[in-house]
Amino acid sequence: EAAVTQSPRNKVTVTGGNVTLSCRQTNSHNYMYWYRQDTGHGLRLIHYSYGAGNLQIGDVPDGYKATRTTQEDFFLLLELASPSQTSLYFCASSDGGGSYEQYFGPGTRLTVL
Amino acid sequence: QQKVQQSPESLSVPEGGMASLNCTSSDRNFQYFWWYRQHSGEGPKALMSIFSDGDKKEGRFTAHLNKASLHVSLHIRDSQPSDSALYFCAAKGGSALGRLHFGAGTQLIVIP
Numbered sequence: 064e065a066a067v068t069q070s071p072r073n074k075v076t077v078t079g080g081n082v083t084l085s086c087r088q089t090n091s092h093n094y095m096y097w098y099r100q101d102t103g104h105g106l107r108l109i110h111y112s113y114g115a116g117n118l119q120i121g122d123v124p125d126g127y128k129a130t131r132t133t134q135e136d137f138f139l140l141l142e143l144a145s146p147s148q149t150s151l152y153f154c155a156s157s158d159g160g161g162s163y164e165q166y167f168g169p170g171t172r173l174t175v176l
Numbered sequence: 177q178q179k180v181q182q183s184p185e186s187l188s189v190p191e192g193g194m195a196s197l198n199c200t201s202s203d204r205n206f207q208y209f210w211w212y213r214q215h216s217g218e219g220p221k222a223l224m225s226i227f228s229d230g231d232k233k234e235g236r237f238t239a240h241l242n243k244a245s246l247h248v249s250l251h252i253r254d255s256q257p258s259d260s261a262l263y264f265c266a267a268k269g270g271s272a273l274g275r276l277h278f279g280a281g282t283q284l285i286v287i288p
Contacts, residue, residue, distance in 0.1 A: 105178070105280035106264060106278040108278075157274065164225070166222075167220045167221065
């Protein structure tokens with residue numbers, strides 16, 4: 064089964080702090096995604112990528128940067144964290160084939176005080 | 177505004193009962209649908225996909241798609257406590273390749 068790992072699993076920072084969330088997939092998938100999950104909103108797409116060096120903007124990109132350094136690694140950067148970014152963050156990968164099935168990591172819970 | 181709407185927001189059914197979840201798309205470009213399930217403390221996991229009009233059955237789970245009305249449903253028969261989870265509907269389509277559009281989810285509680 065497809066494997067997606069995320070680190071850290073939990074993170075607490077202060078307003079204005081810098082945070083980097085990491086994601087690695089070992090499935091040789093082309094597509095990788097960053098979502099945030101908030102009650103009442105479901106999964107909202109922040110950024111995604113279809114290969115190393117590529118970046119596509121999702122639906123809620125403000126305040127977030129992302130970088131895809133290799134096919135395996137996708138990072139989400141919060142350079143000036145705000146309390147509104149307190150959320151549960153998921154990374155996912157997909158081969159981008161006809162089905163678009165996505166495989167999710169275990170999530171990172173971020174708290175911005 | 178979310179392009180994929182789910183109802184109800186939460187649903188409680190007795191063990192052994194039938195659970196019915198609904199999903200509607202507001203974008204006629206969304207023609208292909210997924211159901212994902214998320215247990216507490218875990219990431220979402222794909223449950224089943226449906227791309228053609230009609231029913232698709234996988235064990236106790238049956239998905240139904242009506243492309244004309246852009247409505248998809250998920251029916252779980254003989255519900256088990258282990259089915260208690262958050263269920264997402266996701267739609268594929270439109271001009272953005274490689275992405276799915278997720279609904280807000282339905283929280284299913286199966287009461288023993």
